[in-house]
Amino acid sequence: MNANEAATETISVIIVDDEKFVRGALRTYLSQAWDISVVAEGENGADAVRLAHEVHPDVILIDIQMPVMDGIAAIRQIVVELPEIRILVVTGHISDIYLKAALIAGASGYVVKDAEPERIVTAVREVHAGDCPIDPAVTHVLVDDIRKTLPESRKPAAIELSDREADVLKLLCDGQSNSEIASALYLSESTVKYHLVRLGRKFSARDRLQLVIIALRTGVVK
Incomplete structure (x- = not known):
């Protein structure tokens, strides 16, 4: 780590997904980044809301379809109650319905689970910086939907x-x-x-x- 890296604030992250394997994979990807720290994990939307209040992370990585409370409902609640937290959807669903619902709810970005690890790490940094990263595969879906209308x-x-x-x-x-x-x-x-x-x-x-x-x-x- 160089002097500039040492001076950079670490991005605190919560991972929320109902699949333990996925949470483990995302933690592995992010743990290799010098400027990102995974501070908690959850397995449903209710966990996301609770952990958001308890930990106050910089970024939450969240799936969409989960038990107890889905990701869309959790995003909607977190954005209202803790608007300073940025939310990155990491999911296997790339339909325009899920994409638009997540963005309307207040998600800051949207990437697919099978994206390259480097892409997910970069998306976390972009979301934290105020950008709106959208996976190219997802962008195609959104653009096609817009063009149809x-x-x-x-x-x-x-x-x-x-x-x-x-x-x-x-x-x-x-x-x-x-x-x-x-x-x-x-x-x-x-x-x-x-x-x-x-x-x-x-x-x-x-x-x-x-x-x-x-x-x-x-x-x-x-």
Whole structure:
């Protein structure tokens, strides 16, 4: 650990999943990160609510379908009672119904259980930093659902974009991650993040998910 790492605040995390094996796997993934500490585990939504009040973690990793209280109900309650806690859904369900329900309830991000361990670790960091990480596989589901509800002919909003910004935005709406966008456009990830920040300001989007939704609904990306 270098001096910068030592000076960085550790991200406290609670893992909530009704499968012991999954909890163990997630704990293993996160324990390898120098800046993340798993402080508690639960097996249902009621545990999530109780532990949130007892431990006050920075981030809660939570599944959706669980006994006693499901993840959606738990997210809804935690967001109201402890809005400072960020919630990352880690689930095997990637349907648009579950995705939209989780985001409406107040989830800060959504990744699938079979994502690469590094992706889950990165998602925890992004959620803690105020970003809204959405797994590319899930983004495709959401984007397809949005496109189905849009009229065939849309007049693009009058938002001026550079060619590079347009390329980045198109790939983002295709469900590409920052690293995939960087690779496709031969850019560094820091440059991709710079363009996303500028795009967020131009579209008045609070996060990358809202940016995708606005870009599609305004016809800037089809």
